[in-house]
Amino acid sequence: MEKNKISNFLTPDISYLLGLITGRGEIQYNQDVKKIIIDFEYKSQKVTVGRSIDLDQKLHIQTSLDQVIVRLQNIGINVAKNVLENSISLVLKWDKEDIAWLFIKFLINGTRFSYHDFQVPEPIFESTEINKKEFIRGIGDVTGYVRPSNYYGFKEPYRHRVYIEITQNNWSLPPQLCRLLQSIQVPIQNINYGHPNLRDPNNNKGSRSWAKEHQMKIFAEDYQKIGFYISHKQQALNELASTNKSNFDSNIPLCDGTTQRIKTKPIHPDENDSNLPTEIRGKHFDAFKEICDCLNCYMKN
Incomplete structure (x- = not known):
């Protein structure tokens, strides 16, 4: 008889909630109040879907969240x-430490209290494909961007991508999410880490302009396997994935941990920046997979 594991107690609902919290959540609690706050941010009221349709982003988020x-x-x-x-x-609130609060806090918290350092709960890796997808969908609903400008290529037809944007403080989450996505056969096209060698390799911008969110880039047709519950994101995903399918008939492979082509980058004066994690501080990188290796990529460790 199989021994009970924590992953056996996960459900799609809990997995989705864990994704929301990991992506943009914050835990606040004291003796009287226990809260988890999850932010859905947007920079503009209107958002362009495809090449021509403008939608009210705020209204779509509000309506979608009613179902959540x-x-x-x-x-x-x-x-x-x-x-x-x-x-x-x-805003999730508890008046007492019931089983839901204790279970969520155990899975997501430890000594961590915000999305700036949350990690993928280990039981998610051991869970079902449905629960994995729900967790990633939670991440995507709060951190995912589907814009026509997120394309790959230097001339038309462009290949459109979904960006999962992770706070620059959280260096552990991108390689963990990559592992999770690969486990359900969704390849990452690129991870643009908030590192000087990737964001400002020639030191043209200065002033630590490279210290921005990490961008995980996935082709739209591949991300359709996961999708969004936020309606305008799903509408944009379907349209851009359809465009990709009409122009491209080949898929990119899953990452095997090796870099096929490396363009040598110059040394950057911020490679020893004090805000970089110790695993990569003082090191030079020519490709994003070299950063993954130092951040405990599961393919190499």
């Missing part, structure tokens, strides 16, 4: 929606 709220309420979580000028938040 019902879903969380059905598993016994007290959740409300807080609408501000440039963001919408889900």
